[in-house]
Amino acid sequence: MANSTFLNSLTKGQILHSVVEEKQSGADVLCNFNGNLLRIANRSGQPMEKGQVVRVQVKCADPLEFQIFDPNTIKFERVI
Numbered sequence: 001m002a003n004s005t006f007l008n009s010l011t012k013g014q015i016l017h018s019v020v021e022e023k024q025s026g027a028d029v030l031c032n033f034n035g036n037l038l039r040i041a042n043r044s045g046q047p048m049e050k051g052q053v054v055r056v057q058v059k060c061a062d063p064l065e066f067q068i069f070d071p072n073t074i075k076f077e078r079v080i
Contacts (some may be wrong), residue, residue, distance in 0.1 A: 002036035007064065014058045015069050020048050031056075044068045 010016075018031040018038075027042040031054065040056075042048055046068065056066040 002033070002038050006033065006036045010058050010061050010064065012058055012061050016056050016058070016066075018054050018056060020050055020052045020054060022050055023048065040066060 016033055018033045021030040021032050021037065023029055024039065029040050029042055029048050031038050031040050044067075048054060055069040057069040059065045059067045
């Protein structure tokens with residue numbers, strides 16, 4: 001699981017690279033952030049498979065919330 005140092009270092013707007021370690025129940029996936037494992041609820045509608053590299057952006061730090069980051073998408077969301 002993720003250590004507290006890693007969790008406390010996350011800031012709103014930060015973009016992280018992760019690797020899907022395994023698919024879990026429902027739409028949840030276990031993601032590896034350089035050795036820190038987090039269970040993420042996939043609400044994007046995009047299927048995620050084991051070994052897939054996923055870039056996520058910290059949408060909110062407390063409570064922790066991510067969104068999939070895709071620089072090729074036309075939609076732009078400003079993070080303040």
